[in-house]
Amino acid sequence: MDDGWYRLAMTFTLIAGVWEGPIAIIFRVFTDKGPNVMVAANYLSAPWCYVIAVAAAVVAFAVIALLETRRKQVMSTVE
Numbered sequence: 001m002d003d004g005w006y007r008l009a010m011t012f013t014l015i016a017g018v019w020e021g022p023i024a025i026i027f028r029v030f031t032d033k034g035p036n037v038m039v040a041a042n043y044l045s046a047p048w049c050y051v052i053a054v055a056a057a058v059v060a061f062a063v064i065a066l067l068e069t070r071r072k073q074v075m076s077t078v079e
Contacts, residue, residue, distance in 0.1 A: 006071035010064050017060020024053040 024039040028049055035042035041053040 003071060003075060006067055006074070010067050010071075013060050013063050013067070017057050017064070021053050021057025021060065024056075025050060028053075 024041045041049045
């Protein structure tokens with residue numbers, strides 16, 4: 001993969017992580033909307049939905065860090 005593919009993967013991971021993390025919590029706390037596929041953590045009961053939402057955000061940021069490290073390694077071997 002080249003630089004563009006790593007950046008695209010990081011962008012999609014960031015969007016998914018933010019959407020399933022903080023956005024799911026915002027929908028749960030500040031709106032009356034029920035759970036749907038886009039905010040899957042909200043299907044869980046009250047304490048667990050927050051734990052899963054935070055875990056989803058943490059995993060997403062860990063994947064982004066891994067992708068960035070791998071991208072830097074690949075780019076250093078190309079030059």
